[in-house]
Amino acid sequence: MLSSISGGAAISRPYEDPVGDDCRVYVFTLGGTIDKDYPKLTSGYAFEFGDESAAQRILETHPNLGISYKIKSICKKDSLEIAPNDRDNLCLEIENMIEMRRYHLESLLRIVVTHGTDTMIETAMYIKNKIKAKNWGLTPHFVIAFTGATKPERFVDSDASFNVGCAVAATSCPCEPWSVVICMNGNVIPVEQCVRDEASGLFMKVVVKK
Numbered sequence: 001m002l003s004s005i006s007g008g009a010a011i012s013r014p015y016e017d018p019v020g021d022d023c024r025v026y027v028f029t030l031g032g033t034i035d036k037d038y039p040k041l042t043s044g045y046a047f048e049f050g051d052e053s054a055a056q057r058i059l060e061t062h063p064n065l066g067i068s069y070k071i072k073s074i075c076k077k078d079s080l081e082i083a084p085n086d087r088d089n090l091c092l093e094i095e096n097m098i099e100m101r102r103y104h105l106e107s108l109l110r111i112v113v114t115h116g117t118d119t120m121i122e123t124a125m126y127i128k129n130k131i132k133a134k135n136w137g138l139t140p141h142f143v144i145a146f147t148g149a150t151k152p153e154r155f156v157d158s159d160a161s162f163n164v165g166c167a168v169a170a171t172s173c174p175c176e177p178w179s180v181v182i183c184m185n186g187n188v189i190p191v192e193q194c195v196r197d198e199a200s201g202l203f204m205k206v207v208v209k210k
């Protein structure tokens, strides 16, 4: 069984890690529309965040997953309400993961972050800059993939499971020693090249004109 990410309750796949370090994925959840659920109370009318995350339901119900995973909730908020301390808490978890793997340079560190779409680029950029600013020395290769959804995972026509699947897969393909990428709309985009098209809501890669 996998060890705990770094304190706190974490959810892990309920059987033995099948395939070793490179197929182990750590998922951090911060809320966003992907995690919004129908109201539980009879008088409720607005969406609320439930106990389970979308990532948990998606990964748990996938029939033949070739990875093991651990999920930890950082916060449950619409991303317009995410505060600096939520970003710092996420950063701390990620830095702890990198630190824990310092002596396992041969293995790949795979991290998925589920997040609301409205400020996903800001959080991903914040994490990238914080990691870059640290003098790490040698680290294992790692990929941090951010994803979310435009409709709650509870909706039948949600993009949640497609996006989570893309993000999980993206973490298996490092193209740099380390990278922070946005996985939305079927694309994997390095965060520093990612913008959101206001009219369509699509996440797009900045085209650099030569």
Ligand SMILES: NC(=O)C[C@H](N)C(=O)O
Pocket: 031, 032, 033, 034, 077, 078, 079, 080, 115, 116, 117, 118, 119, 148, 149, 150, 151
């Ligand atoms: N689709 C979304 O996730 C939008 C939502 N307002 C958020 O950023 O949390």
